[in-house]
Amino acid sequence: MANEIMVYTDGGARGNGKEDCVSAWAYTLSYGEHYKENKGAMYGATNNQMEMTAIIEALKAIKNKTIPIKLHSDSAYCITGITSWIHNWKKKGWINSKKEPVENKELWIEMDKLVRECTSIEFVKVKGHADVQGNIRVDALVNLAMDELIAEGR
Template sequence: MELTGVIEAFKYIKTNNIHIEVYADSAYVVNGMNNWVKNWIKNNWRKSNKKPVENKELWMELYELVNNQASVTFLKVKGHSGDVGNEKADELVNQAMDELKSVTP
């Protein structure tokens, strides 16, 4: 879900000529985009231990969306630590989950 959330956010961006900063409490997403993805591509979507990359299709989609933008920076924030944006994102996710529970049989 961490990858899917970022992918869906990029799909809503209607321009590609601005700098985008992605603040995420997911080390998986931030490290993946900042440190791992280029080597995975170079190694035919294999990790350094030669095993296939998990969630390859999602990483490929995110990489393509990011590369369609002029400039993107991924920044790690600590979750549940008072970061205003992170707390608001958590609030919205919990609200959406509550709404889904109320309409799901």
């Protein structure tokens, strides 16, 4: 559909789960002839946190949230979380199905707020490292952001 904002997001962490892992997020936005991309990196965040941050930063960057949005991510965690799991988490006071506090609660709350600001948003699960140009680009941006952070040193 030509009159929708196409969004691709990705996040990653080299050494996921380790305290000093290198983590990054990236997104691309396209609408007609307009195009924007952005990325960021830090130490110590998990892969899931970076996948969520990419979606949050992309949604923050969209000025006109009345235009339909098609958001592509290779994160089943993010897509299932925001379209399915979140409803029960909110009903149960942010407790998951294992009767434990939901991980990354603050990021889920922020993502949920931004999603609810959108008139129309569709989440599309893409296969990671497949031949999807938008996904290839955000993956490259994530790796570039990590490389730049490492090159800067701490």
